[in-house]
Amino acid sequence: MILTNLESVPGRFITRHFGLVQGSTIRAKHVGRDIMASLKNIVGGELVGYTELLTEARREATERMLAQAEELGANAVINVRFSTSSVAQGAAELYVYGTAVQVEG
């Protein structure tokens, strides 16, 4: 499966469009990480726990999108966009969407 955030797959021809595919996941932090984060808030810098959490969650969302694309018979997803929104206190939704297509060449 090819993923790009361009309007095409460079060097290949799009033969079929399958429309929008999407994946999302809503994640909450756990207390241990929150305590570590509030300690880190004193000295500043990267909150590694959160970075890992969000990276993992985004991968999960992407996998869900890819599963949808596969079901449709696509072999690529183009114009991929990510979006993050906080839906509740301490929880964030990671959303990814794109256009499922079939490419050749």
Next chain:
Amino acid sequence: MDGFEAYAALFQLLVVLLLLGLGFFVGRWHENRHYKAIHRREEEYLNVPALVTRTVPEDRPIAEAWLVSGTVVVSIDYFKRIAAAIRKLFGGEIRAYSSLLDRARREALLRMKDEGANAEAFHNVRIETSSISSGGRKTIGTVEVLAYATAVRYRK
């Protein structure tokens, strides 16, 4: 005010001062170290173009294209948080926050480039910033930056 209350007040003041000092010194040390690392790593990618254009130039045939991304969650230190709160009384640019976001964006871009280590160019680079909410007043000061792009390799 009896003796106990006076001690309690003094203790609270000491805690705040300690946090301020920790934030100032450790935070500054962290920032300097981070900037050094950023400059060093940015030099490694000087000859790999990262473009924000949505279309890929047609002049060179492309062999492979794939999506790469880099994320970082950073938080501001205690000293800068207080400095920003004071700045908010008068208005104007909050420089403490500018450096935080600058560091975060550059770090995210570098991680994205690390993921596409064998790429020859990055097209359609997108950077997205979102504030990570932990509720209440602490909401400000923790941001997530996501950078993503299409990495390409040209046909030889």
